[in-house]
Amino acid sequence: xxxxxxxxxxxxxxxxxxxxxxxxxxxxxxxxxxxxxxxxxxxxxxxxxxxxxxxxxxxxxxxxxxxxxxxxxxxxxxxxxxxxxxxxxxxxxxxxxxxxxxxxxxxxxxxxxxxxxxxxxxxxxxxxxxxxxxxxxxxxxxxxxxxxxxxxxxxxxxxxxxxxxxxxxxxxxxxxxxxxxxxxxxxxxxxxxxxxxxxxxxxxxxxxxxxxxxxxxxxxxxxxxxxxxxxxxxxxx
Amino acid sequence: xxxxxxxxxxxxxxxxxxxxxxxxxxxxxxxxxxxxxxxxxxxxxxxxxxxxxxxxxxxxxxxxxxxxxxxxxxxxxxxxxxxxxxxxxxxxxxxxxxxxxxxxxxxxxxxxxxxxxxxxxxxxxxxxxxxxxxxxxxxxxxxxxxxxxxxxxxxxxxxxxxxxxxxxxxxxxxxxxxxxxxxxxxxxxxxxxxxxxxxxxxxxxxxxxxxxxxxxxxxxxxxxxxxxxxxxxxxxx
Numbered sequence: 001x002x003x004x005x006x007x008x009x010x011x012x013x014x015x016x017x018x019x020x021x022x023x024x025x026x027x028x029x030x031x032x033x034x035x036x037x038x039x040x041x042x043x044x045x046x047x048x049x050x051x052x053x054x055x056x057x058x059x060x061x062x063x064x065x066x067x068x069x070x071x072x073x074x075x076x077x078x079x080x081x082x083x084x085x086x087x088x089x090x091x092x093x094x095x096x097x098x099x100x101x102x103x104x105x106x107x108x109x110x111x112x113x114x115x116x117x118x119x120x121x122x123x124x125x126x127x128x129x130x131x132x133x134x135x136x137x138x139x140x141x142x143x144x145x146x147x148x149x150x151x152x153x154x155x156x157x158x159x160x161x162x163x164x165x166x167x168x169x170x171x172x173x174x175x176x177x178x179x180x181x182x183x184x185x186x187x188x189x190x191x192x193x194x195x196x197x198x199x200x201x202x203x204x205x206x207x208x209x210x211x212x213x214x215x216x217x218x219x220x221x222x223x224x225x226x227x228x229x230x231x232x233x234x235x236x237x
Numbered sequence: 238x239x240x241x242x243x244x245x246x247x248x249x250x251x252x253x254x255x256x257x258x259x260x261x262x263x264x265x266x267x268x269x270x271x272x273x274x275x276x277x278x279x280x281x282x283x284x285x286x287x288x289x290x291x292x293x294x295x296x297x298x299x300x301x302x303x304x305x306x307x308x309x310x311x312x313x314x315x316x317x318x319x320x321x322x323x324x325x326x327x328x329x330x331x332x333x334x335x336x337x338x339x340x341x342x343x344x345x346x347x348x349x350x351x352x353x354x355x356x357x358x359x360x361x362x363x364x365x366x367x368x369x370x371x372x373x374x375x376x377x378x379x380x381x382x383x384x385x386x387x388x389x390x391x392x393x394x395x396x397x398x399x400x401x402x403x404x405x406x407x408x409x410x411x412x413x414x415x416x417x418x419x420x421x422x423x424x425x426x427x428x429x430x431x432x433x434x435x436x437x438x439x440x441x442x443x444x445x446x447x448x449x450x451x452x453x454x455x456x457x458x459x460x461x462x463x464x465x466x467x468x469x470x471x472x473x474x
Contacts, residue, residue, distance in 0.1 A: 078347030080317040110315030113348040166473045178473045180466050226463030229417050236403045236415045 014039045017051055024061045025068035030093045034123075037092040041124035046179075048188025049124035052195065057090065057121075066090050066120045072097065075117075080105055082114040091122035095141070099131045106137055121145075122163070126179030129167035133175035141165045142237045149183050149222045152231050155210020157221040161186070162234045182234035183222035190216045250288060251276045257291055258327075261298045262305035267330045271360075274329040278361035283416075285425025286361035289432065294327065294358075303327050303357045309334065312354075317342055319351040328359035332378070336368045343374055358382075359400070363416030366404035370412035378402045379474045386420050386459045389468050392447020394458040396472045398423070419471035420459035427453045 014035050021031035034057075042050030060066040070089035074082060082101055086094040098114040105112030122143040129139025142164050147157040161183035168176045181187075184204050193200050193216035200216045207213040208220040224230035251272045258268035271294070279287030297303040307326035311319060319338055323331040335351040342349030359380040366376025379401050384394040398420035405413045418424075421441050430437050430453035437453045444450040445457040461467035 079345075080349075081347030108316075109346055110318030111348060111350040112317075164470075168473060176473060178469045180469065184463070225466045226421070229462045230466070232415045232417065233401075236405060236413060 010039060010043065013042075013051060017054060020054055020058065021068070024058050026090070026093075027069065030068075030090070033092050033096055034090055037096075037123045037127050040127050044124070044126070046124055046126075048186055048192045052188070052192065053121075053123075060120065061090075070094070080109045080112055082112070084114060084116045086116050086119040088118055088120055091120055091143075092127070094119055095122060095125075095128050096131065099128050099139070099141075103132055103135060103137060106132075119143075124179065125163050125165040126167070126177050129165050130175060130177055133167035133169040133177070136169050138169070139165075139167045148187065149224055149231070149234055150206055150210075152224060152228050155206065159224075159231060159235045161222050161224070161230075162237050164233070164237055180225075181222075182225060182230045182237070184225045184230070185222070187219075187222060190219045247276060247280065250279075254288055254291060257295065258305070261295050263327070263330075264306065267305075267327070270329050270333055271327055274333075274360045274364050277364055281361070281363070283361055283363075283425075285423055285429045289429065290358075290360075290425070297357065307331070317346045317349055319349070321351060321353045323353050323356040325355055325357055328357055328380075329364070331356055332359060332362075332365050333368065336365050336376070336378075340369055340372060340374060343369075356380075361416065362400050362402040363404070363414050366402050367412060367414055370404035370406040370414070373406050375406070376402075376404045385424065386461055386468070386471055387443055387447075389461060389464050392443065396461075396468060398459050398461070398467075399471045399474050401470070401474055417462075418459075419462060419467045419474070421462045421467070422459070424456075424459060427456045 017035035017038055018031045021034045022028060038050050057066065061068050067088035070087035072087055072089055072094055073085045075085050076083040084094065084098050094116055098116055102112035102114040125141045125143055128141040132139030142162060144162050145160045147160050149157060149159050149161040151158045161181045163181045165179040170176060190200060190205060199214045202212050202214055203223060205213060205219040205223060206221045207218040224234060254272035254275055255268045258271045259265060275288050294303065298305050304325040307324035309324055309326055309331055310322045312322050313320040321331065321335050331353055335353055339349035339351040362378045362380055365378040369376030379399060381399050382397045384397050386394060386396050386398040388395040398418045400418045402416040407413060427437055427442060436451045439449050439451055440460060442450060442456040442460060443458045444455040461471060
């Protein structure tokens with residue numbers, strides 16, 4: 001299938017995305033955050049984490065997996081740390097809120113660390129440490145997810161491909177940013193291949209029987225980047 | 238060359254190592270820490286970071302690169318953070334001291350973060366987060382080093398293979414620990430191959446002309462684990 005030639009301007013796409021989330025039951029401010037983070041991913045060229053995911057988010061809201069009107073609560077707090085219960089909020093909604101509170105702590109005591117529980121999909125997590133870098137702080141964000149990655153040499157998922165994002169401000173140029181899954185590729189890259197009707201390289205994924213596959217529609221589990229190193233990073237972070 | 242059949246007991250080896258560092262000019266307490274961390278690596282089976290390194294440490298003390306009697310100072314401090322000037326102390330000496338102070342901060346405010354400047358080689362960095370795990374805290378330690386790793390597709394060193402170590406306490410079993418360089422292997426693994434007279438696999442290192450090599454004596458630069466992911470992890474952490 002040929003690459004789409006359709007080009008969509010930033011603002012109408014963002015308005016459309018926001019409208020979808022509004023109709024799915026989210027408050028206006030939260031729908032705005034969700035739309036902004038998705039479009040941010042598209043504008044960075046990370047289409048795997050952009051508006052491509054909208055139908056999947058809506059499906060998860062409809063199923064009750066994601067909560068469009070969460071009761072987000074601070075469970076525990078110290079001068080430098082924060083434990084937040086997300087009540088299954090969409091990732092961007094609770095994570096931008098947590099980043100803001102954690103950054104306020106960092107201003108006070110030098111560093112802030114937040115833990116979010118009962119969260120759902122985080123989106124392109126590079127967005128959050130960049131919030132810190134734009135305020136002249138370094139940011140690190142790590143997300144956990146259900147097992148979707150194969151322990152080295154195994155055939156079924158046993159660990160998660162927990163993504164890691166780090167942003168560091170610079171004096172004169174744009175902030176440096178790392179945003180990576182601990183698998184060879186994020187699952188979104190495989191969905192993107194399905195979307196484009198393309199095959200995937202050997203070494204990205206296994207099928208349901210634990211065999212290597214180049215067919216993105218047969219994807220069942222991800223392979224860790226760098227073998228045991230990606231595996232352990234994904235397990236421990 | 239055949240594997241050595243000589244077995245050495247823990248205590249005499251530690252005493253020998255301590256004696257070497259004492260004679261190199263270190264105070265008794267510091268020589269003890271240095272010996273303990275080296276032997277710890279050997280006992281974990283990480284011979285690349287064990288007593289194998291003693292001649293190299295002594296050489297660096299003799300050259301004035303490492304300072305056996307450093308004037309370690311706190312440069313800056315907040316309730317949760319610490320900036321320490323190591324005055325070119327040996328890594329274990331200043332890092333165990335920093336970990337202790339940072340762990341005290343974590344007890345007070347929930348998290349502690351220390352930065353060490355003017356440090357030298359850190360040793361097997363898994364030792365330090367494990368200090369935290371043994372006190373029922375999670376620990377992360379990252380070290381920077383001079384460029385020794387090849388940007389993906391390049392021929393000479395441009396970034397560092399900054400190692401990452403994470404330790405997490407468990408309720409019933411030994412602490413989980415990750416201790417890895419962001420190169421395919423740490424340089425010590427290549428020195429170990431030289432020591433054993435073995436060749437190294439393709440993909441570990443390049444020679445001085447930027448060509449892949451299986452001869453550990455020709456090693457000039459390391460290759461990043463997982464290509465661009467190991468490269469960026471090494472650059473940003």
